[in-house]
Amino acid sequence: MQVYKAPLRDMRFVLHELHGSAELTALEGQGELSADLIDDVLEQAANFTETVLLPLNASGDLEGCHYENGVVRTPQGFRQAYDAFREAGWNAAASDPAYGGQGLPASVYKLVEEMICSSNLSFGLYPGLTHGAYLALRSHGSQELKDAWLPKMVEGRWSGTMCLTEPHCGTDLGLLRTRAIPQGDGSYSITGSKIFISAGEHDLTENIVHLVLARLPDAPKGIKGISLFLVPKFLQDADGNPGPRNGVSCSGIEHKMGIKASATCQINFDAAKGWLIGEPHKGMRAMFTMMNSERVSVGTQGLGVAEAAYQAAVAYARERLQGRSLAGAKYPDRPADPIIVHPDVRRMLMTARAYTEGCRALCGWVARALDEHELSPDQQIRTAAEDRVALMTPIVKALFTDLGFEVANLAVQTYGGHGYIREHGVEQYVRDARIAQIYEGTNGVQALDLVGRKMSSNFGRPLRSFFHPVLAFIDANLEDEALADFIGPLAKSFGTLQQATAHIAANGLRDPEEAGAAATDYLRLFGLVALGYMWARMAKIAVGKRETAGADAAFYEAKLVTARFYMERLLPQTGALWSAIRSGKASTMALGEDRF
């Protein structure tokens, strides 16, 4: 039996206390937002995910999706759960009111997403992909296309996909072959094969809207010759309802390691009718709008799984009785002490907790930037927020998914042999979490994005959106003795990050392979410092509140202990990473290819 209770107290802490929810009301269209309203949304989401989605997580994993004659059936109960999800308005929650959405800011909705991912990652992919397609279409589509397709997608009656990958091209999209031929009536005829299409075909919605990357006849070679098209499963009839079947078919689904309840499809386009989104040959730009948001969402998947795995590990560590505490029996009346007394089990639980809460806080910081970029009335704030989103997106994606997998693994380890068997459902977290490190750009690609594009863009301007606030925070609290144990380690690791950044910028300019060899270590170093920044800020709040918190004091005490654990036991990894980075590419690249 999987267990999961949405961590509402911590979520409220992140939203209201750490990042301040009152400021959200200053954003455009958010005047009505109040703390009560937010808490209400979070509670409803908690209730829905705990009671509707969680029970389907293990069963969906066991049963998987079914493919027969071009038709894909989702596991038992998914259809009903999806209908309930849609009827409760969750599809529309974070979308533009102009198309029927409720306009919840990302700061709130990312928490809902986390709950969905904790309770049922596979399920979350169906509405998640739709939201990504919605974003690309809303930002780049013509008004006509938007009016025709967005309302039903926002409502959740129609779902969306993104069709990028082809059998011979994954990361390197410049190689893709799917063709689009103009038909003279404003539409295009799309032909080609796509693979690994999440939610490409299923039985949850009346129609499926594919966003497809393809080449026009006069397209330049490579990545600069790719355009984006909207290609529906069913064309609309005169009333805007699903009409004739388009030339889109599903020729099979993949058999995967995890997220088995999510249909991963092979989709064939055979002279399918489609419409251009945005300008010709500018498809990658449109796709990236969606990809940035999707990458933060994938990071949230890592966070969601980590939270669920952590809770499972805690539950088991409390009830499993094995051995005695090294400090002498803690529960002499029982046959053995619960394993939570053992330092090494503690190490695993504290690590999981510190990472998970740290990621939640950082996710909130980035979500706030997403909101400010989209909704702030102040141009300067919008630009700074855009920089922060751009900088932090690869970090959130790669760090959160790597840590999500790590925490899921720690949960299995806490269970021992019982984690390795199916009964408790913990090994599913390992399998489910694994994909998040791969899709939407592998974590290696994220690291290259960070050291290549983000670091060099505008002479490092995106970096400013992180380095300046962190240094300002350090400077402002350096003298506060109550915070010395937190600010000290943060300042030290921040200095290390500055050195590593300057080092990679200088060496990478001279030799791009140097940057490439350092990239993954650097991303982790950056991520750990970012979590350190969050933990120091959380510690500052906890120090200020614990005396007067009354019944809530335990929450702040726990925060401080976890913050201390992070600073003392996890953040020091930055030193080792810096050593590795400084050693350069030589030993990585020295071995001849034929020696492998």
Place this chain on the structure above:
Amino acid sequence: MTNGKIEKVAVIGAGVMGAGIAAQVANAGVPVLLLDIVPAGAAEGGDRSAIARTAIERLKKTDPAPLMSEKAARLIEPGNIDDDLARIGECDWIVEAVIERLDIKQALYAKIEAARRPDAAVSSNTSTIPLHDLVAGLPETFRLNFLITHFFNPPRYMRLLEVVAGADTDPAQAARVSRFADERLGKSIVRCKDSPGFIANRLGVYWIQAGVVEAIDLGLAIEDADAVMGRPFGIPKTGVFGLADLVGLDLMPHINASLAKSLPPADAFHALNRDLPLIGRMIAEGYTGRKGKGGFYRLNTANGGRVKESIDLATGAYRPSARADTETLKEAGRDLRALFNAPGPVGEYAWRVMGRTLAYAAGLVPEAADDIVAIDDAMRLGYNWKEGPFALIDRVGAAWLVERLKAEGATVPPLLEQIGDRKFYRVENGRLQFFGLDGDYHDVVRPEGVILLEDIRRRSQPVLKNGAASLWDIGDGVACFEITTRGNSLDDQVLDALDRTIKLVARDYKALVIYNEGRHFSVGANLGLALFAANIAAWGEIEKLVATGQKVYGALKHAPFPVVGAPSGMALGGGCELLLHSDAVQAHAETYAGLVECGVGLVPAWGGCKELLVRWSAPGKLPHGPMPAPAKVFEMVSTATVSKSAAEARDMLILREGDRVTMNRDRLLADAKARALELVEGYTPPERVEIVLPGPSGKLAMMMAAQGFHKRGIATDHDLVVADGLADVLSGGDADPTVPAAEKDVLRLERETFMRLARTPGTLARIEHMLLTGKPLRN
């Protein structure tokens, strides 16, 4: 005396070229008489010299400025041919720059012959008429003293001077004019034979014509054509069509016709010289290039927009300019052979235009020039090519070129056959040598008294070197510090090399020259590095760089040996501060110096504020009292003033009394070295001085001025923030005007203010904008 000095010059013909030549003579400090005809219908009592007078007024307003200073303008005296021709008797050299008509020129020569001094040189600025035609029928005394001096437009800035001596020209007279043009006017002399179009235009016109015709034939967009014909060959990015716009489309048919008329029938130019209806139509409609309504490119400002447009060669209609397709260029990289061989229209265009131009160049020796060096020099100096055609042939391989020419049945010039698989240039025992017509290699000989670092680099090793700078032994106990970074920008490595240089020169040398042969002496501190450091909040690193710069520049100033700064081109910010810490400056006339830090939201902090305060506080510069000097420096620095010449830099006290100007770029190092050696005897380093600064009341006065500009919309919001910082430094902060401040106090204020401003978002935005666009941000 045909070898006497030239102390006064007459220029006849006050058109663009004549006036420009007169301006450059005046820039050299030599008085010049500028004559033109009496305007038709000049009223009784009206100004009979109006044409020359108007031309002088126009010189003062032209951009880029033909005149280097106001003083130079006063050296040009206007006159007219009818009343003042007799006055050419005062002149040692008479330059004719009238309309390109043989009859008019010859009639004028007859008058000149009557009025000139017997030893005066006469030269024509003709670009199309052969010398033997010009002197036909004129007396021997005239022919003896006559030559062609062909300047390029604009005469101040184009370094090429083509000199043609006729069969009868007295070599001493030609040498006299050449020496004056070289040393005083700063021109590089290329001796040409008396053949049509001389060298640069003969080849340049062929190249442009090929570029236009082949783009039409191949259906290539002009952006793509210019992208091929520019950077890959080391040619300015204007390529062919952009250059035609600059020169003026209306000139093309005239030049082509006159060249075609005088070239032998077998010349390859005839095959290219066809009538182009598109160009005829453009000229008729006023699209004559940048001076007209636009040319092949134009800026369409209709409907309030600013859209760069290009002409479609097929339809003749304008369309929005597109980014050039540079895929082929990228693939070929620096490999010209790969570019010539590249499949598709881009490669084909490269070959048809440049392949043939190179072959044409090879055919010009010995017809138009005695050796290949003259041809390469002419194209480098007259068309701003980085390398001349023969250096380009060396890159492609002469043998390969011959093979390809033969493959398409083209004639192969004998010189190309002769050289086989050898190169036109080689370095032998550290000396650059060229391939002569005799089949042997000969040293490339520099004019007497020229020292080039380029040559020193070939034959010796640097005394000291790192990734950003080198130190060279230039003989006679003098060392030369050369910055080698991009734009010669300054970073921690340059400072480190300079620091080590100071110690080494103190031990092993008598004097130091700071000089390089880049386009710019130094564009200032490397802002990219600084901005990156600021973005990652590495304030400690930035502060260290500022402090190190102050320390090293201070050590340079107080070193136990004389230091001569020898700038050419831009000397901005930290580059200007290098000059301010030198004992003397030997400046190329084209020196553009200034403290421009405020433009990027900073203040000079490597001692620039301090040095200018010291210079302007020196007795006799300004009225007494603590206020005038800071106010003057504030005015210059807050507006990021840059001199438009060495003469203007002198007005700013970047050059001081005793500092000298070199007109010829190639003579700068030799002059700087000589100046350094002059200073060695009895040298004592300057002492540290104290400066009386006005303190808070002075700051208030400066800020009132700045706020006035702000109210009038001339200064921006962030200008005020920066001005406030600068006023802090220049007023001495909370200095007491009765107690002189030490240099180190001003240096401390420079550092503190710099660091304060570096942290402001407005300054970071300015730096970023400058780096990305090359233009200042007015925030």
